[in-house]
Amino acid sequence: MTDPSVGVDREPVVRVSTLELFFDLVFVFTVTQLTAVLAGHPDWAGAGRVVVLLLMIWWMYDGYAWLTNTVAPTDHVRRGLLLLGMFGFLMIALAVPGAYAGSGWVFGVGYFLVNAIHSGLLLRASPAAMRQLAPLNLLSAALVLGGSIVTGPWRTGLWVAAIAVMAVSPYLHPLSEWNISSAHFVERHGLIVIIALGESVVAIGAGAAGLDLTPARLGVAGLGLVLSFLLWWLYFGGDDVRAEHALDSVPSMRRGRTALHAFGWAHVPLLLGVVVFAAGVKKAVVYAGGHLYPAYALLLAGGVAIFLLGDVLFRYFLCIGPRRYRLIGAFAVLATVPIGLVSTVGQVAAVALLLAAVITLEAHRAPNPAATAH
Structure with missing residues (x-):
């Protein structure tokens, strides 16, 4: 940077x-x-x-x-x-x-x-x-x-x-005098993530270009859209507001360094995860009616895993939100690779279920605001 x-x-x-x-x-x-x-x-x-x-x-x-x-x-x-x-x-x-x-x-x-x-x-x-x-x-x-x-x-x-x-x-230079406008900073990086996730939807269309729209291909395309939506939910889901408040609460002398780590370093695996996932889902649409080659199955699962690890790192630097289930989920999705070698639809569905499980578990374990108030 x-x-x-x-x-x-x-x-x-x-x-x-x-x-x-x-x-x-x-x-x-x-x-x-x-x-x-x-x-x-x-x-x-x-x-x-x-x-x-x-x-x-x-x-x-x-x-x-x-x-x-x-x-x-x-x-x-x-x-x-x-x-x-x-x-x-x-x-x-x-x-x-x-x-x-x-x-x-x-x-x-x-x-x-x-x-x-x-x-x-x-x-x-x-x-x-x-x-x-x-x-x-x-x-x-x-x-x-x-x-x-x-x-x-x-x-x-x-x-x-x-x-x-x-x-x-x-x-090599102090960042203590760098004036960070937290609202602008968080919004700018959030927009780049959501636009990048939109490119994963474009990849679905690119994979289907020129091919017959069979029920299996439509099913994988739909599941691919669900995966992009779940990745959006994991990154945002109210956490953009928490990220803004967290960055704003950091003392000004340390805010620049925190911003560098959370929005510079941590966003590298987030964007890399989107790139890898998009390449995997593109090939999943192509081979929707059968199975995936090992490299493509690894791209699909690996992209989601890299994204989750980047999100964990992002949350760690800002000290926001739960991280445990996301870390477990990052390794769990890699276990879906053998499924893809048998069934493309099966792997995409398995990854979607795992992400949905992470979101559900986090929501179930989240503290009740009403109870906290009492």
């Missing part, structure tokens, strides 16, 4: 603007592209590449979320620069399928543009802050661009080095 700066001139921050939501829609196109890559290469090499690409893209995106939390896009110059940043993200998304091949240079140029626009917006807010941030921004962008020029292991090595710079940079 681009490191939040010290000494930025802060402005009043309102709720997420429609321009920011438009920006998020462009960013989430990368989720669709990453899903397609993983569905086409459901092996460890393909998964590794998806993780590397997602980490680079997410940390740069989250840098924009931090920036607009402080520098609202309220004037024409900022809006124009944000639009240019969207174009950079569009270049990145379009290049994702061939990022390790011929279109790698497009990925690198797009990333450099996104990074430069981010720095420009922050420079406009506080030139003094950029004296601290510019070297790390330039280094990470140069590593990504350099990696896009070379090939083979060198590309992966330079991109992993860029990720290391991005991950370390927030710890």
